[in-house]
Amino acid sequence: MLPKESAMPFTRRTFVKTLGIGGAGVLAARRDAWAGLADVAGAAPPRPLLLHNNENPLGPGQAALDALRAALGEGAPAGRYVFTRIDELHQAIAEKFGAKAENVVTGCGSTQILRAAVQMFTSPTRPLVAGELTYEECAGYAELIGTPVRAIPLDRTLKLDLGAMADASKGAGVVFLNNPNNPTATLHSADAVGAFVDRVLTASPDTTILIDEAYHDYVTDRSHKTQVPAALANPRVIVARTFSKAHGMAGMRVGYALGHPETIQKLESWEGSNALNVAGIVVANASIRDQARLEAESDRNTKARQFTIDWFAKAGYSATDSQTNFLFVNIKRPAKEFREACRARGVLVARDFPPFEKSHVRISIGTLDEMKRAAQVFGKVLGVTAKAA
């Protein structure tokens, strides 16, 4: 199986394991989990900067948290199964996109959605087409269930090679398009994606095009548009979204897909929506109605992102044109070397992303203040002089 997002020095898995020790209290367990990092030599801040998993540094908005407290302030609601609450969330999502509840399926993060799509629409004789390099969830799951993967190299600008992917689509079960793309942070315009969809559907009418728009809310390039309308109109197009990024809910595990009712029904039949937890549902339901917070969060990210891009540019390092909450930077040295040096100074950046692990690193965008602190560490690690920094 391909390496996963979480295959990191400090991971969800480590955290869960730590929590599991002898039924210790949650707060105590959390302190234990941090302890391993505090032991790292030279860790200046007491808590490391978590710039490695493309999370939201602020978490959910106030309105969403208030809704959570109101809903779960007493114990009883958490004791009930979530059936009707899920219907309410589907309705809220549908309304946001001018769709109907039958166009919506939810899952535990986009992870579950992407897996359901690979499960339902690929097979040992109907491969997955995916970029090399893109978000690995689909390819990793395809490998697990015995679906062959056609890995299509990026173009010279580190963008997904839409032409080559379309060429490879004939007979495929699913073509996976992460737009903007993780980990390269690059975007294809709405026109380019529309032409790609047409081309795939013409070349291979039975192929499902799975478009993952996890980072949609962080895009500032005006050539971008969501492909949700295409998904609603065409049974062969699915758009996946998540509450894990701009909505700040990575820990609450809520993702969704929009599509034609037939297609949604197939996804629903595999994973169903009953895996969602009531806290995630309540927060998602409030968060999707809080457009002002979403916009504020996007603006906050744009400013912190620009600061970081500018810092690297001044220091002589170029990043791709990021349309996400992370950068893919050419640091002209192995990511591992940079990562370990940063970690020793209390800043966590992402794991290796072959085939670019000898030159590029992925850095998630925290708050502006966090990025200023991180830049000081990057400066030391890269040997950047004070005037450049």
Add this chain to the structure above:
Amino acid sequence: MAGLRVGYAIGQARTMEAFNRWAITFNQNSLSVAAAVASLADPAHIEAERARNTEVRAFTTGFFQKLGYRVLPSDTNFVLVELGRPAKEFREACAKEKVLVGRDFPPLEKTHARVSLGTLDEMKRANHVFTAILGK
């Protein structure tokens, strides 16, 4: 914690590794994990909950038996009652009175109904409804 969606399996490490390849644990959310960990550390609460349920179960079982219905011996938080009539008929009559009982369980749907246990106070209220329906 039904709404928090946490379950687990225990087995040999190799078997658990096979489960984990499907990344089942990554579906867990942070709040539920925190609540589950805290709950595991609170065995006194489980004891109290078990005692509460046992009392309510005895009360409810006794109630149906007094009305002349057989109740399968229950070691759970629900009872399966032999009503001698279709579950659907009973369920719909209860629903009109705002008491929800379990769905059909073929092949016993013509004779048995599953009734989950609430608090003692809730079961007392429910029994008024059951009496009115079954007394007909």
